[in-house]
Amino acid sequence: MTARDWERRLYATAHPFAYPLLRAAARRGPIVRVPGVGVVVNDASLARGILMDGEAFRKDGPGSPGELWTPVLGPSVLLNMEGEAHRVLRRRLADLFVPSYTEALCARVLEESLARLTGRLRDGADVDLVDAARVLSGAVIGEVIGLDTRTEAAYRDLFEQGERIVSMVSLRTRRLSPSQVRRARAVLDPLGDIAAKAYVAGDESTVMGRMRTLGLSEDEARGAAGAFFLTGTETVATLLPRLIALLADHGQLPRVAASGGAELLDRAIDEAMRVTTPTPVMLRSVHRRVVVGGVAVRPGERVLIATHNCCRALGPFDLDRPHPPELRRLWFGAGPHFCLGYPLAMAQIRLVARTLLAAGPLTITSRAAARRVLIPTYRHLFVRAGRGTA
Numbered sequence: 001m002t003a004r005d006w007e008r009r010l011y012a013t014a015h016p017f018a019y020p021l022l023r024a025a026a027r028r029g030p031i032v033r034v035p036g037v038g039v040v041v042n043d044a045s046l047a048r049g050i051l052m053d054g055e056a057f058r059k060d061g062p063g064s065p066g067e068l069w070t071p072v073l074g075p076s077v078l079l080n081m082e083g084e085a086h087r088v089l090r091r092r093l094a095d096l097f098v099p100s101y102t103e104a105l106c107a108r109v110l111e112e113s114l115a116r117l118t119g120r121l122r123d124g125a126d127v128d129l130v131d132a133a134r135v136l137s138g139a140v141i142g143e144v145i146g147l148d149t150r151t152e153a154a155y156r157d158l159f160e161q162g163e164r165i166v167s168m169v170s171l172r173t174r175r176l177s178p179s180q181v182r183r184a185r186a187v188l189d190p191l192g193d194i195a196a197k198a199y200v201a202g203d204e205s206t207v208m209g210r211m212r213t214l215g216l217s218e219d220e221a222r223g224a225a226g227a228f229f230l231t232g233t234e235t236v237a238t239l240l241p242r243l244i245a246l247l248a249d250h251g252q253l254p255r256v257a258a259s260g261g262a263e264l265l266d267r268a269i270d271e272a273m274r275v276t277t278p279t280p281v282m283l284r285s286v287h288r289r290v291v292v293g294g295v296a297v298r299p300g301e302r303v304l305i306a307t308h309n310c311c312r313a314l315g316p317f318d319l320d321r322p323h324p325p326e327l328r329r330l331w332f333g334a335g336p337h338f339c340l341g342y343p344l345a346m347a348q349i350r351l352v353a354r355t356l357l358a359a360g361p362l363t364i365t366s367r368a369a370a371r372r373v374l375i376p377t378y379r380h381l382f383v384r385a386g387r388g389t390a
């Protein structure tokens with residue numbers, strides 16, 4: 001296996017049975033029926049068409065993510081809503097994560113941890129980017145929720161709590177069992193209380209305070225905090241080490257580090273997102289009979305958009321290949337449910353990546369793939385600043 005195959009190994013280690021099936025589905029055509037799974041979509045244009053059609057393809061019916069998450073998050077948390085109620089809440093939240101706010105938030109919250117990370121790299125230490133990314137994304141999500149304890153141990157703990165919930169879900173899970181719901185609520189309810197406290201305090205410099213100003217009720221803000229926690233922690237934390245590994249394995253680390261400008265780094269992040277697809281699939285439930293790519297889908301059926309297959313169709317990691325329009329940010333979704341946290345995720349990834357690149361040249365000294373995780377990633381990825389052994 002060459003260094004360039006690590007991404008495949010991460011997927012195969014996380015999902016030894018489902019991953020080969022997912023990739024086999026891609027070889028059968030742009031849209032195929034897979035017994036026990038549903039209608040699988042492997043083509044970016046078809047996927048985009050489905051995501052844009054919120055009437056026929058919804059997140060609140062049988063087999064949809066709504067069915068999975070409503071018992072733990074409550075009924076009104078965007079990712080299980082549709083139609084007018086969803087539009088109204090999205091409109092209210094439109095300005096929550098504007099880039100100027102998210103960039104300032106990340107700079108403020110991550111300053112100390114990033115300075116420590118840079119110091120360790122400058123001292124010649126082997127640094128585990130998996131652990132570092134967990135702490136950093138725990139810090140950001142802690143700030144979003146309104147966590148008072150600002151220590152690395154608290155951030156790591158927050159991350160692990162989220163991971164415990166997300167790991168209950170596999171690519172085939174349709175519903176959580178009553179005991180899984182109980183365990184998830186035991187984590188989310190106390191976090192909801194922390195978020196509600198920040199909401200009531202109403203400080204407009206905090207995310208929860210801003211939600212109050214934007215007209216959300218306390219329950220809506222509490223639900224949103226839970227949704228942010230579940231969708232916005234592991235996605236970002238897993239992407240960071242994978243981004244650095246992809247750049248290293250394709251000999252692009254020095255080039256991106258030397259460029260200094262935002263343009264090449266953004267292209268690198270987009271290309272790493274395309275190849276890794278931190279959200280490998282998106283689910284919809286069919287509400288109206290429609291013909292998609294020659295296949296008639298029926299009400300009640302489940303559609304599994306294999307974002308990973310859609311994105312990998314363009315080929316392996318290549319910083320110099322442009323993305324066709326149908327792929328544009330598909331890893332963040334499209335249409336009414338497009339990732340609300342996009343500016344926050346990008347602000348965090350850009351800042352951390354810039355810091356790591358500035359501490360370089362980085363060399364990977366040791367790595368291993370993670371087992372029993374929903375989002376494929378490394379168990380550990382140690383890097384050292386300076387030219388060492390790979």
Ligand code: HEM
Binds near residue numbers: 344345
């Ligand atoms: C690399 C990081 C991330 C990736 C790849 C990602 C990906 C996605 C995708 C694909 C969707 C759409 C799912 C669908 O249509 O079924 C989505 C929705 C969402 N994301 Fe993200 N996300 C990331 C980070 C974040 C962060 C940091 C937050 C917030 C703190 C966040 C909050 C949300 C929310 C609330 C939704 C639901 C929006 C709605 O249904 O209207 N995400 N994300």
